[in-house]
Amino acid sequence: MKKIRTSRIATAMVGGITLAVTIWAAANTAGAAKMLDGAKVYAANCGNCHSERYPSERTDKEWSMIVMHMQVRARLTGDEARAVLRYLQANNKDNRNQGTRSDE
Ligand code: HEC
Numbered sequence: 001m002k003k004i005r006t007s008r009i010a011t012a013m014v015g016g017i018t019l020a021v022t023i024w025a026a027a028n029t030a031g032a033a034k035m036l037d038g039a040k041v042y043a044a045n046c047g048n049c050h051s052e053r054y055p056s057e058r059t060d061k062e063w064s065m066i067v068m069h070m071q072v073r074a075r076l077t078g079d080e081a082r083a084v085l086r087y088l089q090a091n092n093k094d095n096r097n098q099g100t101r102s103d104e
Pocket of ligand 1: 045048049050066070
């Protein structure tokens with residue numbers, strides 16, 4: 001009895017996560033047209049004083065702190081800074097080896 005319940009809960013959870021990811025992906029696609037392209041804002045502003053950092057070098061938390069500081073240096077608007085942060089956080093997921101670059 002207990003086993004059946006556990007597996008039902010697990011199935012429901014997997015379903016819920018799948019649904020959440022689907023909704024998130026759809027929302028992302030729908031909103032993309034209206035949003036600034038973080039990759040472009042990043043490329044245009046974040047390599048002027050130092051070389052561009054790879055998104056995979058930092059964690060989400062670190063990026064939010066760094067962008068807060070670098071927004072001032074790069075004189076970005078709030079929207080631009082948010083776009084850059086979105087871009088960096090969206091592209092750091094597949095590399096958890098913080099601080100390493102593939103070309104170094
Ligand atoms: C006006 C020059 C300037 C611009 C533009 C600039 N930076 Fe920086 N950045 C610096 C300097 C100077 C440092 C090193 C000193 C420091 O950490 O404050 C730095 C450091 C960094 C670091 C390392 C921080 C750490 O704690 O190791 C990262 C990552 C970074 N910048 C990202 C960015 C991003 C992302 C942008 C675009 C939003 C950007 N920078 C735009 C001047 C700039």
